Amino acid sequence: MSTPDALHRPGPAAGVDRSATTGGMDGPGTPDGRDAALTMVRRILFYVLVAFGTAFFALPMLWLLSAPFDDTPTYAVGLPDVLTLDNFAEIFRNRYAVSSLVNSTILAVGTMAVVVTFAALAAYALSRARVPGRDALLYLLLLLSSVVTGTAAMVPIFLLIFQLRLIDSHFGVVLVLSGGLLPAAIFLLKDFIDTIPRSYEESARVFGASPLQILRHIVVPVARPGLATIAVWTLVQVWGSFLTPFILLRNPDKQPAAVLVRTFYTEGGSPNLGLLAAFSLLYSVPVVLMYLLAWSRYGFRFHGGIKS
């Protein structure tokens, strides 16, 4: 609280100056003074409200940071009485915990590879080719995509995957998740590729580059921030998805972290909070790291063509 004070305390000379010029006019009680007081009260109320709001959303985060290191965690947030790493030790002793994180990684990276590859090709084609009814097609796909991974379609999807003999295989989950994420990815990437001037590609064509060379040398490097955005977005979506892997993977050896979390209960049937918190922390670290990495490398910016 020292900074505002310092700001309001001008040097001696300035102080004299101020009282000389504004002294008699701005006293309390004049309309100007009341307005200033009202503004001040309003501002204080605003910040108090914001502080409450921030605290409301920050508490679960704080719990996630403190509970894993507490030997007797509760739902309350507080500094642990006894700091311990036992919860983490138990996670690593758990037969499924570590392998579930590996499974999550396989699913996330697999889906990301499928989504980025196919979304890039589809978005490029849709952006550059004259397809009648292109926008209608895209919006329709976008609408349907929420159905694919939604609850309503789970029975048919289960039957479909069952018939394909892909139950209990990561490949099946990757296919279904990709199907759900592709339309939105294509939609976002198409918008991004639309902003890349065609003259880049035409210029390369005149110099004799083949379509594949144009894609490799020009389009992919220029679209890299967009591709990175889609990649991170896909990873995060898959990392957090529960329903599809829950239904399609019956074998606990194959289940990803999001599904496994559900099983951390004590024998008594109440949630094992220490285990749950420690696992949740491990589970959220990769996502946070990825955001930071993508942000620092690409900053989701775009280096465009020429200055206007």
Added chain:
Amino acid sequence: MAAIALTALTKEFPGGVRALDALDLSITDGEFFALLGPSGCGKTTLLRTIAGLESPTAGTVHIGARDVTALPPGARNVAMVFQDYALFPHMNVQENIEYPLRIRRTPRHERAQRSAQVGTELGLAKLMERRPAELSGGQQQRVALARAVACRPQVFLFDEPLSNLDARLRLEARTFLKRLQREVGVTTVFVTHDQAEALALADRIAVMESGKIRQVGTPREVFGRPATTFVANFIGSTPMNLVPGDVRGGGVTVAGQRLDLPGALADRLHDGEKVVVGVRPEYLTLSATPDGAALSGQVSIVEHLGTSSLVTVEVDGELIGATVPEEDEPPAGATVWLRPQEGRVLIYRASDGTLVSA
């Protein structure tokens, strides 16, 4: 080095827009050729068809002795500079200049050598490590030119390469471009909507309108004797005066007053024929006293153009412009006489707008 020959070239876009209409044109080897016209006249489509970025609906394109109509752009040995320069934003200047050579699998050391040489010639030696976003407009334009020069094509195709530069830089770049083309000696086709640019740069100009070429000629021909009223209107920084008139008894009546017909034209026109009389403001002499066969009227507006002024004179309801040297401007409202200089009056048929020539 190669000549370009276009025969009966037609391009129809889906939706029935005819951008090129059975167009014939030949451009000689080493020529600096300008395609000039208002926007939408098909000049850019024509350039892109020569490049191979558009395939014609009918007709053929020859570059040198080869028929390239069916060849992809990369096989035509042309280099194109786009209006936005199309420099690849993720490559630095050197990589940009080397890109065409990389596609042609030129060995790495030869690429580096050639890009360094071209870069030095075009004054880019200190900028080779920079990205396009770190260059000024003029520098970007020179990189685009360097990239075109480095791949040693038979033909340069320039799509309005000066239109993204500010006015002062444009003059500089214009001189630079002309010198570069002289030195390299490569056949160059240049698209522009700016008639001053075309007049200044080109060896020959083709003026286009709605997919057709209206006139091909040297800048002097196109400026001095525009073939149609469209060309006359389009060429010249101060537009040509085009005034309707009637042929009567060896002369022509314009705005209620009589002008002599240029000698040899009298027998090509019949009495009573409707014509359009065209004369450039620069070719009208303005005087404050009656001056032989002249049109008289009142000064309505005086516009300063720097070393000269454009005086608009109202002659019986028609507005006619004439340029006078600076500080020779008559006061507004004064009665003045306008006399066309010898041999500078052009007569167009009112029916189809074509020039009546002897």
